Amino acid sequence: MDLSIHDLVKRFGKLTALDHVSLEVAQGSFVCFLGPSGCGKTTLLRVIAGLEEADGGSIRLGGSDLSAIPARNRNFGVVFQSYSLFPNMTAARNVGYGLECRRWDKARMQSRIKEMLDLVHLADQAEKLPSQMSGGQQQRIALARALAPDPSALLLDEPLSALDAKVREELRIEIRAVQKRLGITTIMVTHDQEEALAMADLIVVMSKGRIEQIGTPQQLYREPATAFVADFIGRMNVLPLDPGPQDGFRFAGTQLEVRTAAGGAGKPVAALGIRPEAITLKGLDTTGPNVLPASVRTVSFLGNITRVEVEPDARPGTGILVELHGMARVPEPGERLNIDISAEDLRVLS
Amino acid sequence: MSVTTASGSRPAAHLPGRASDRSITLALSILAAIPILLFLLLPLTGILLRGFQTPAGFGLGNFIQTFGADRFWRLVGNSISMSLTSTLIAVGLAYFYAYALQRASIPLKPFLRIAVLTPLFAPSLVQAQGLILLLGRNGALNRFLGFDIDIYGFWGTTIANALYAFPYAYLILSAALAVADARIYESAETLGAGPARIFRDVTLPATRFGLAAAIFVVFTLVMTDFGNPMVIGGDFSVLATEVYNQVIGQAQFGLGAVIGIVLLVPAVLAKLIEKRISARQHALVTAQSKPLEVKPSRGRDIAFSVYAYVIVALILSVLAIVVLASFVRLWPYNMSFTLRHYQFDVQNGTAPLWNSVGVSLATAILGVAITGLTAIVVHKFRNPLTGPLSMLAILPAAVPGMVLGLGYVLTFNDPANPLNILYGSFALIVILSVYYNHAHAFLISSTSLKQIGPVFDEASTTLGGSTLTTLRKVTLPLLWPTLLGVGVFYFMRTMVSLSAVIFLVTPSTQLAAVSVLQLSDRGALNQAAAFSVCIMAIVVACLLIVRTILWLAGAKNVTLIR
Numbered sequence: 001m002d003l004s005i006h007d008l009v010k011r012f013g014k015l016t017a018l019d020h021v022s023l024e025v026a027q028g029s030f031v032c033f034l035g036p037s038g039c040g041k042t043t044l045l046r047v048i049a050g051l052e053e054a055d056g057g058s059i060r061l062g063g064s065d066l067s068a069i070p071a072r073n074r075n076f077g078v079v080f081q082s083y084s085l086f087p088n089m090t091a092a093r094n095v096g097y098g099l100e101c102r103r104w105d106k107a108r109m110q111s112r113i114k115e116m117l118d119l120v121h122l123a124d125q126a127e128k129l130p131s132q133m134s135g136g137q138q139q140r141i142a143l144a145r146a147l148a149p150d151p152s153a154l155l156l157d158e159p160l161s162a163l164d165a166k167v168r169e170e171l172r173i174e175i176r177a178v179q180k181r182l183g184i185t186t187i188m189v190t191h192d193q194e195e196a197l198a199m200a201d202l203i204v205v206m207s208k209g210r211i212e213q214i215g216t217p218q219q220l221y222r223e224p225a226t227a228f229v230a231d232f233i234g235r236m237n238v239l240p241l242d243p244g245p246q247d248g249f250r251f252a253g254t255q256l257e258v259r260t261a262a263g264g265a266g267k268p269v270a271a272l273g274i275r276p277e278a279i280t281l282k283g284l285d286t287t288g289p290n291v292l293p294a295s296v297r298t299v300s301f302l303g304n305i306t307r308v309e310v311e312p313d314a315r316p317g318t319g320i321l322v323e324l325h326g327m328a329r330v331p332e333p334g335e336r337l338n339i340d341i342s343a344e345d346l347r348v349l350s
Numbered sequence: 351m352s353v354t355t356a357s358g359s360r361p362a363a364h365l366p367g368r369a370s371d372r373s374i375t376l377a378l379s380i381l382a383a384i385p386i387l388l389f390l391l392l393p394l395t396g397i398l399l400r401g402f403q404t405p406a407g408f409g410l411g412n413f414i415q416t417f418g419a420d421r422f423w424r425l426v427g428n429s430i431s432m433s434l435t436s437t438l439i440a441v442g443l444a445y446f447y448a449y450a451l452q453r454a455s456i457p458l459k460p461f462l463r464i465a466v467l468t469p470l471f472a473p474s475l476v477q478a479q480g481l482i483l484l485l486g487r488n489g490a491l492n493r494f495l496g497f498d499i500d501i502y503g504f505w506g507t508t509i510a511n512a513l514y515a516f517p518y519a520y521l522i523l524s525a526a527l528a529v530a531d532a533r534i535y536e537s538a539e540t541l542g543a544g545p546a547r548i549f550r551d552v553t554l555p556a557t558r559f560g561l562a563a564a565i566f567v568v569f570t571l572v573m574t575d576f577g578n579p580m581v582i583g584g585d586f587s588v589l590a591t592e593v594y595n596q597v598i599g600q601a602q603f604g605l606g607a608v609i610g611i612v613l614l615v616p617a618v619l620a621k622l623i624e625k626r627i628s629a630r631q632h633a634l635v636t637a638q639s640k641p642l643e644v645k646p647s648r649g650r651d652i653a654f655s656v657y658a659y660v661i662v663a664l665i666l667s668v669l670a671i672v673v674l675a676s677f678v679r680l681w682p683y684n685m686s687f688t689l690r691h692y693q694f695d696v697q698n699g700t701a702p703l704w705n706s707v708g709v710s711l712a713t714a715i716l717g718v719a720i721t722g723l724t725a726i727v728v729h730k731f732r733n734p735l736t737g738p739l740s741m742l743a744i745l746p747a748a749v750p751g752m753v754l755g756l757g758y759v760l761t762f763n764d765p766a767n768p769l770n771i772l773y774g775s776f777a778l779i780v781i782l783s784v785y786y787n788h789a790h791a792f793l794i795s796s797t798s799l800k801q802i803g804p805v806f807d808e809a810s811t812t813l814g815g816s817t818l819t820t821l822r823k824v825t826l827p828l829l830w831p832t833l834l835g836v837g838v839f840y841f842m843r844t845m846v847s848l849s850a851v852i853f854l855v856t857p858s859t860q861l862a863a864v865s866v867l868q869l870s871d872r873g874a875l876n877q878a879a880a881f882s883v884c885i886m887a888i889v890v891a892c893l894l895i896v897r898t899i900l901w902l903a904g905a906k907n908v909t910l911i912r
Contacts, residue, residue: 049812050811050812051808051811051812068370070811071808071811071812072371072811072812072813072815072816074812075814076812077812077813078809078812080805080808080809083805084770084805084806084808085809086806086809086810086823086824087828088824088827088828093674096817097810097813097815097823098813098814100823101810101813101814101816102814103817142809145809145813146812149813149814149912155812162602226573303403
């Protein structure tokens with residue numbers, strides 16, 4: 001069943017947390033809501049879960065409207081950020097809680113609990129209390145608890161952010177594996193772009209209550225539509241266009257050639273974007289369409305890469321990052337050179 | 351391993367549960383609101399209305415009559431001067447006592463922490479009792495050392511009340527001194543500030559809100575206390591004793607109500623100011639703060655040890671002399687040991703003691719039910735009733751016990767009131783005790799509920815649990831140790847409370863603390879002492895029993911971890 005969100009609005013007093021948000025989530029897909037804190041991603045998840053009431057718009061699941069259905073009857077499995085296991089119940093009772101609420105009979109419940117604990121590889125922890133388990137184990141039990149009543153979708157609210165780096169990476173793989181095995185529609189909220197890129201089929205980038213861009217991880221990295229997305233996912237140099245009437249794209253007095261399709265259809269062009277690895281450093285004698293004279297400001301050696309910050313002669317004050325891989329010749333600060341901006345990788349941002 | 355998913359499961363399938371959550375929460379909210387309206391708001395409006403009621407009709411007659419009397423202004427003067435002096439002594443001494451425990455290393459801190467709270471276990475006139483036995487006309491000092499001290503009057507009342515209020519001041523100040531940011535102290539030290547300067551420039555400003563809160567709390571407490579001035583005041587009358595004399599002595603309800611209002615107004619103001627102040631105290635410490643560790647310093651530690659032990663000796667000696675007096679034949683003339691005073695062959699015998707235990711137990715049970723329900727309604731539900739309910743729940747903090755008790759008399763002895771059937775019964779005393787202590791009990795439950803947080807409710811809801819299921823299976827199992835603590839609080843306060851219930855007790859509903867007052871009044875000092883000792887013993891026994899229960903429950907968890 002597809003989840004279809006249409007024109008959702010949510011206000012907290014004067015603050016608009018969700019500003020006319022529309023979105024389609026296909027059956028069985030893994031979608032990440034990504035954005036900085038306060039962008040509305042958690043609010044959107046909570047509205048879908050029924051924990052917050054929207055001020056406008058609709059949520060439909062497989063054609064039926066969810067608006068009038070309270071959270072407890074929506075049949076969504078929710079995993080919270082942390083410490084949401086009932087501290088007075090063992091792992092097994094936690095997993096069985098949703099089944100208790102649905103008045104399953106004892107035998108069926110026991111076998112389902114066992115099945116779920118096996119699914120998250122914690123059958124041996126069944127009789128432990130949450131306080132006796134590690135953070136990672138607790139979140140796996142929380143996942144099993146959410147999945148036990150066979151929900152129509154799984155909603156994960158920053159499920160990994162309270163865990164330390166190593167456990168986080170393990171659990172990332174495990175959640176994705178479970179999701180693929182069950183084929184369950186899953187929405188995860190995160191502020192960690194790496195997490196989103198690694199796990200999601202589809203990423204919804206949000207900012208200030210609006211959706212900035214929806215796309216696969218590859219699309220978002222290669223073809224960011226807005227300066228916000230470009231900056232939020234990976235590093236991207238944002239080159240503001242020269243003021244004055246525009247015929248094409250002028251930056252630092254040079255007419256830049258762009259060979260990619262313009263993103264953000266219909267919106268006014270604000271800037272050009274280029275990834276640091278798509279710029280090459282050349283000698284002062286090189287010429288070409290996208291070559292600009294510049295001088296080196298700082299050089300940071302970071303092992304496998306070297307990050308060089310340059311300043312175009314015609315745009316002093318605008319720093320441009322360039323990443324050199326491997327054993328390339330490293331320039332000195334103050335050195336004058338040319339930068340070559342790849343026309344294939346130059347993005348038009350709105 | 352095969353995992354089944356029925357991808358066709360309908361989201362709209364309704365889960366078991368008879369009534370909708372909304373109607374259940376509304377019903378529970380109304381259930382919580384009705385008693386608080388009947389037994390808190392009604393008596394308080396009753397006292398206000400009664401103050402304006404005169405034989406000639408509605409008007410300011412009572413106020414004019416009261417304010418026109420010289421005697422009234424003398425009582426106001428007495429009350430204020432006594433309360434100010436008492437407050438200065440109690441808060442001043444408690445500040446350095448709390449400082450000694452929080453900021454110096456002194457031996458046996460756990461003992462010092464408990465010992466200073468012992469006055470809370472005794473009826474609020476035990477200090478006056480102890481002082482009389484020690485310094486009264488027939489007190490130990492006058493009798494054996496040939497002094498000629500007259501303790502009755504201003505100083506007796508002031509000292510007794512200072513001792514009575516000391517633990518309350520200590521609790522507030524100790525909390526204020528417990529939070530400190532070590533980084534500020536380290537900066538001051540590295541900048542070359544000496545200990546005295548650090549105290550003046552860092553410690554004192556950081557605790558100024560706690561200090562102000564303690565002053566307001568103690569002032570109100572002392573101003574409205576009734577037991578100590580009654581026993582040791584002699585000819586020195588204060589407003590609190592005057593209410594009693596007007597109402598019980600002369601049946602002047604209207605005039606009593608006026609003085610009640612006069613006592614209520616400063617108490618409400620003080621509470622409002624204190625609330626504003628304590629809200630600012632919390633903002634002083636941030637998550638980045640580094641806790642202060644006490645570094646040994648020989649001179650300071652010795653000085654504070656001496657100080658702390660002298661204070662504890664003072665507090666304990668007043669209690670100890672009461673215990674001692676209960677075991678001697680006739681203090682201070684015949685000091686031979688006897689258990690005679692524990693035969694309670696006077697008045698109603700031991701009945702008042704058992705009445706008190708019964709009333710306190712009933713108060714504990716009813717109180718836990720009422721405050722638990724109110725706290726859950728206020729913190730877990732959201733409907734138009736929850737806002738006003740949370741305000742009403744903490745209103746008793748600003749209402750002196752005497753004033754609430756008077757409100758009960760004025761409201762429920764009116765034959766026109768259908769609830770008049772409760773008048774003169776233990777039930778009304780129990781209800782009064784519940785609402786007299788409601789604010790503090792509510793705050794204890796609230797703090798605990800806030801710590802439990804909304805995430806368990808949300809988890810339970812998304813798993814299909816109804817509000818009642820969540821309460822029964824999650825909230826209450828997590829809350830029970832707190833509720834047990836609330837029960838103990840109610841029991842303790844009701845066992846020792848005097849001023850709230852004084853207007854409601856009748857010869858057939860006699861309570862222990864009131865017996866102590868009446869025995870003291872009649873000069874039966876040894877028997878009064880024995881009664882006080884019994885009250886203290888019961889309170890301490892109750893504390894030990896519950897401590898054991900909690901320890902056993904905790905111990906179960908401990909063995910599980912192993």
